[in-house]
Amino acid sequence: xxxxxxxxxxxxxxxxxxxxxxxxxxxxxxxxxxxxxxxxxxxxxxxxxxxxxxxxxxxxxxxxxxxxxxxxxxxxxxxxxxxxxxxxxxxxxxxxxxxxxxxxxxxxxxxxxxxxxxxxxxxxxxxxxxxxxxxxxxxxxxxxxxxxxxxxxxxxxxxxxxxxxxxxxxxxxxxxxxxxxxxxxxxxxxxxxxxxxxxxxxxxxxxxxxxxxxxxxxxxxxxxxxxxxxxxxxxxxxxxxxxxxxxxxxxxxxxxxxxxxxxxxxxxxxxxxxxxxxxxxxxxxxxxxxxxxxxxxxxxxxxxxxxxxxxxxxxxxxxxxxxxxxxxxxxxxxxxxxxxxxxxxxxxxxxx
Ligand SMILES: Cc1cc2nc3c(=O)[nH]c(=O)nc-3n(C[C@H](O)[C@H](O)[C@H](O)COP(=O)(O)O)c2cc1C
Numbered sequence: 001x002x003x004x005x006x007x008x009x010x011x012x013x014x015x016x017x018x019x020x021x022x023x024x025x026x027x028x029x030x031x032x033x034x035x036x037x038x039x040x041x042x043x044x045x046x047x048x049x050x051x052x053x054x055x056x057x058x059x060x061x062x063x064x065x066x067x068x069x070x071x072x073x074x075x076x077x078x079x080x081x082x083x084x085x086x087x088x089x090x091x092x093x094x095x096x097x098x099x100x101x102x103x104x105x106x107x108x109x110x111x112x113x114x115x116x117x118x119x120x121x122x123x124x125x126x127x128x129x130x131x132x133x134x135x136x137x138x139x140x141x142x143x144x145x146x147x148x149x150x151x152x153x154x155x156x157x158x159x160x161x162x163x164x165x166x167x168x169x170x171x172x173x174x175x176x177x178x179x180x181x182x183x184x185x186x187x188x189x190x191x192x193x194x195x196x197x198x199x200x201x202x203x204x205x206x207x208x209x210x211x212x213x214x215x216x217x218x219x220x221x222x223x224x225x226x227x228x229x230x231x232x233x234x235x236x237x238x239x240x241x242x243x244x245x246x247x248x249x250x251x252x253x254x255x256x257x258x259x260x261x262x263x264x265x266x267x268x269x270x271x272x273x274x275x276x277x278x279x280x281x282x283x284x285x286x287x288x289x290x291x292x293x294x295x296x297x298x299x300x301x302x303x304x305x306x307x308x309x310x311x312x313x314x315x316x317x318x319x320x321x322x323x324x325x326x327x328x329x330x331x332x333x334x335x336x337x338x339x340x341x342x343x344x345x346x347x348x349x350x351x352x
Contacts, residue, residue, distance in 0.1 A: 001217050001247045006040075006203055006227055008171040009142030011072055011099050015040040016227025017216065017244050018174070019234055020207055021076045021102075021146070024307065029276035032068050033269070034234055038241035040227070041072040043102055043146075046112075049079030049088035058288075066097050067283040073097075074144060078104040080116035082131045086138035093139045100142040100171070103135060108180040119180035122151035125164045132168035144172040146207075149192045152181040162196045174205040174229050184232070194223035205229050213243045236311025238269065263350070267343050270312055274332055277301035302330050309335075316342055317349040 006016040019026060019034045021043035031042040044064055051059030064075055075098040079085045089101045105128055107118030114120075121128040136143050145165045149158040158175075165173050175196055177188040188208030197204040206225035210216050211233035219228055234240050239261055281297035281304075295303065306326050313319040322338045329335045 001213070001220065001244060003220065003227060006172075008144075008203055009100065011041075011142050013040040013072055013227070015245055016203075016205065017241055018205060018227060018229045019043065019241075020174075020229045020231035021045060021104075022231055022235070025235055027277075027280060027304075028067055028070065029273055029280050030235075030238070030308075031070055031073070032276065033238045033273055034241060035070060037238040038245045039230075039234075039238075040241075041074065041099075042070060043074045043076045044098075045076065046104060046107065047075065047077050047088070049077050049081070049085045050115075052077065052088040052091055053084050060091065060095075061287050062284070064092070064095070064098075065284070065287060067280060072099040074100045074102040076102045076104060076146070078107060078112055078117045079131070080120070080127065082127075082134035085131050086134045089135045089139045089141075089143070093141050098141065100144060101135065101139060102144045102146055102174075103132060103170075105131075105145050105165075106148040106176055106180060108183050119148060119151055122148060122161065122180060123155050125156050125160060128161075129164045129168040132165065132170050136169035142171040143169070144174065145170045146174045146176070148176050148178060148180045149189060149196070150179050152179055158192050158196050159199050162199050166200050166202050170202060172203045172205065173200065174207055176229075177206060177208040177223075190219050190222040193219075193225060197224045197226075203227065207231065212240070213247060216244045217247070236308055236314060263343050263346055266312075267339055270339055271336055273308065274301060274305050274335060277304055278332065298332060299330055302332065302335060305335065313342065316346055318342070318345050 003016050006013040017040050019039045019042045023045050026045055035042060047059055047063040075092040077088050092098050092101055104118050105121045112118035132145060147161060175193055177190055177193040178186060193206050203226040205227040206219050206223050207229035210219055210228055210230050216228045230240060278298050278301040281300040285293055285297055309326060310323060313322060319342060322342050325338060
């Protein structure tokens with residue numbers, strides 16, 4: 001697929017197909033796997049600027065601590081107070097491990113919007129502009145904005161949003177091509193995304209509805225965006241980045257794991273994901289040893305991995321048995337034993 005390397009400020013992304021931030025999924029385990037499978041860059045999970053600037057390091061160590069070397073990586077933050085956002089951005093810059101800072105201006109969940117942050121900023125563009133400007137002047141790292149094509153049909157339109165983001169000094173914009181009122185549902189509007197791209201001179205990353213290499217290509221053709229961001233299409237399917245890099249058109253739209261992927265490779269990647277989750281939980285528990293832990297690192301990892309398993313097994317024959325047992329799978333051995341049974345069944349099925 002024809003995508004040029006992207007450069008903004010000090011950041012260079014050689015292949016601009018990015019992993020979207022997804023709370024509860026895109027922790028360091030998933031991010032490092034996606035980087036290794038070809039993602040051009042990753043974003044952290046969402047961190048509160050209020051938490052970062054007030055709680056003495058708790059939010060930082062819970063959301064932004066990086067146990068492994070990950071690059072390029074954006075620290076993804078939200079808030080409604082320009083000065084708190086700037087303070088959080090300064091902390092991130094001082095930490096020294098992040099390549100750029102991303103400001104969330106599109107999250108529609110109640111916990112965020114009720115604080116006047118995330119998608120609520122789409123109803124108050126002057127405040128959104130002040131946040132971008134204040135953060136921009138507080139740090140020398142590049143600053144990006146992740147936003148939507150609008151809140152609803154009655155609020156500011158996509159071109160007003162584009163204008164405010166660029167005029168306030170953002171170095172890059174990532175646009176989820178749906179209205180905030182629609183959350184993650186309905187068809188993405190790539191034509192509107194294209195209108196934003198044509199109105200802007202900063203790089204534009206398109207997001208929404210890409211679940212295959214063919215989709216990525218269509219999004220770029222329709223909208224002309226400089227890069228593509230993938231959310232749900234990468235859950236349980238880190239291969240998607242490699243497939244887009246290779247421009248594979250034969251991988252099908254929804255088959256996961258792709259027919260081209262050997263089942264042993266698929267099984268090993270799942271095992272590796274789980275292993276990293278265990279290591280990540282060990283790292284986190286060591287970082288805050290005083291708090292009483294309800295689960296061992298292995299148990300915590302297995303519980304977190306349960307949310308990924310249905311995506312990994314999506315295209316598998318006879319996955320029902322594994323899915324029914326999910327809530328009892330509390331150790332790595334138990335999970336992998338079930339996965340191995342599934343692999344065996346599918347080897348027979350594929351061979352038929
Ligand atoms: C479980 C989940 C959590 C998400 N969390 C965030 C978040 O913290 N910040 C954000 O900007 N977007 C978040 N998103 C939105 C995604 O980044 C992305 O914009 C959206 O899923 C559309 O892309 P897709 O169609 O490729 O999934 C989340 C989406 C999902 C499904």
